[in-house]
Amino acid sequence: MKIESLKFGEITIDGKKYHQIIIVGDEIIERNSIKLHKKFGTTHQMLEEEKVLLFKGEPKVVVIADGFDRQFEVSEDIRQKALEKKIELLILDTPTAVRKFNELKRHSDKINALFHTTC
Numbered sequence: 001m002k003i004e005s006l007k008f009g010e011i012t013i014d015g016k017k018y019h020q021i022i023i024v025g026d027e028i029i030e031r032n033s034i035k036l037h038k039k040f041g042t043t044h045q046m047l048e049e050e051k052v053l054l055f056k057g058e059p060k061v062v063v064i065a066d067g068f069d070r071q072f073e074v075s076e077d078i079r080q081k082a083l084e085k086k087i088e089l090l091i092l093d094t095p096t097a098v099r100k101f102n103e104l105k106r107h108s109d110k111i112n113a114l115f116h117t118t119c
Helices: 033-040 048-054 076-085 094-105
Strands: 003-007 010-013 016-018 021-024 027-030 061-066 088-092 111-116
Touching (some): 003 094, 016 027, 048 076, 061 094, 076 088, 094 111
Antiparallel strands (some): 003 010, 010 016, 021 027, 021 111
């Protein structure tokens, strides 16, 4: 799996375009923007089921792309869970997160990620 391109609101992986996604191992899951907007009024936060997905399959690293302008909120419980499980947590602006994810994927499949592709 390789992220081929990124632009505001869109990420392309292995030739397929997505909006905002969670990657669990080799599975790509589109974030539910309707549900997010109903609950939070924005996609800048994470649903409980998304938090569960990020730690599914015992990843070694969890990458969170927090937007081009870093507007995505990473809650303290995510940070705490990573510490407790001894999982490396990388919270990076989206372009940097894409580069880091591709670099990490070359060496391991134990990487989960969330990509917020807007602000």
